[in-house]
Structures are given as structure tokens and as C-alpha cells.
Amino acid sequence: MKLGISSSAAEAILAHARADHPREACGLLVGRSGQVTRIVPADNVAARPHAIFEIDPATLLRVHREVRASGEVVLGHYHSHPNGRAEPSRADAARAVTDGQVWVIAANDALTAWTMTAEDFAAVELA
Template identity: 45%
Template structure:
């Protein structure tokens, strides 16, 4: 299955990520398993934002409340790797819940999409997901 990702989502995330350097930028993805149609930038509250990300909890809880009330579904998360590799790190694997949600990672112009699960090919947690920008 190929997941469709709105070109405007990709452009917005890449711009925010570039502006945040050398810190990692992060946020939420909205849509479904087969189509990412929206995104939200969220404050990175990690102790070392140059090396990792942590989504600000209040923003995540607010998005979950909106979702439960019939709003946009949280399909996953996005973050940047300013050092240049859009592959999940060991730290990403430790943080990721095996919930099947999508993880979009941006490293400059490079973008990769991943699914977090019980068993994956990257650090035992992530599986690459094919996507096309639309």
C-alpha cells in the first residue's frame, strides 16, 4: 500500500524543520493510514532538542480531545533530523509505541515515512512505508 501525502503538508513540515535548525522540529500528522492530509507543528520540549524531540504533552492531549469529538484523526507524528538522515534513530525506536502510527522524518530535502510496530526492520520497531506526494 502506498500512502498519499499532501504536497502542502510536506512543504510546510520542511519549512518549519529548516527554520528550527539546529533543533529538531516536531508535530502531528492528520488523516488516515492511506492519506496524510494535515499537519500541526508542536513545541519540542525535549531536554536536548538538538539531539531528540518530545512533543509538548498538552498539544497532544488537545489534539486527542478534538479527535474524540469527531475532529481530524491523528495518523502519526513527524520530526526532523537536522543531521541529515531521515531514518529512525535508536532513540526514536525507544520512544515509539508499537501502535501502528506513521512517523514522517525530514532531513533537509529528504523525507521518509515509517510505521511503528511490534516488529520492524529498523531497530526492531519501524517499517518503511511507501508514499507519494499529491
């Protein structure tokens, strides 16, 4: 699987991760046909935002309504790992579902992408 992401969207994710450090930054990936056309930063409302993320439900609902009207889709979400680990954590795996959505992780000023399979996370190529 491959996910297209513009350099401006990628840089916006990395900037959000740097700004929210040491908390996990998070947001939504919006686009069409496997191409991220924009990101929507969200507040991390998790009880332990230094260790896990939870996208603000109001942002989540608003963006889903917006994309329905525009023809875009929510392709997945992004979050940062302030600990520098560029792969999904155990907390990520415990909350993941096999719905085809992409998880982009910002760590060490770089991005990796993943999707959940029936067994585990699988790497997604960023293009």
C-alpha cells in the same frame, strides 16, 4: 503500507524543519484513512532538542480532543533530523511502540516515513 500526504502538508513539514534547525522540529499528522489532511506543528519540549524530540503534551492533548470531535484521527507524528540521517535513530527506536502510527522524518529537505513493527521500523511509502 502507504501514506498519502499532500504537497502542501509535506512542504509545511519541511519548512518547519528548516525554521527550527538545528533543533529537531516536531508535530502531529492528522487525517483520515491513511491520508494526511493537515499537520499540527508542536513545540519540542525535550531536554536535548538538538538530539531528540518530545511533542508538547498540551498540543498533543488538544489535538486528540479536536480530532475526536471532527472525525479525523492522529495518524502519527513528524520530526526532523538536523544531522541529515533520513532513518529512525536509536533514540527513536527506544521510544517507539507498535501502535500502527506513522513516523515521518524530515532530513536533507526530503521526507521519509516509517512504522514500528514487532522487530524494527519498516519503511512506509509516501504517496
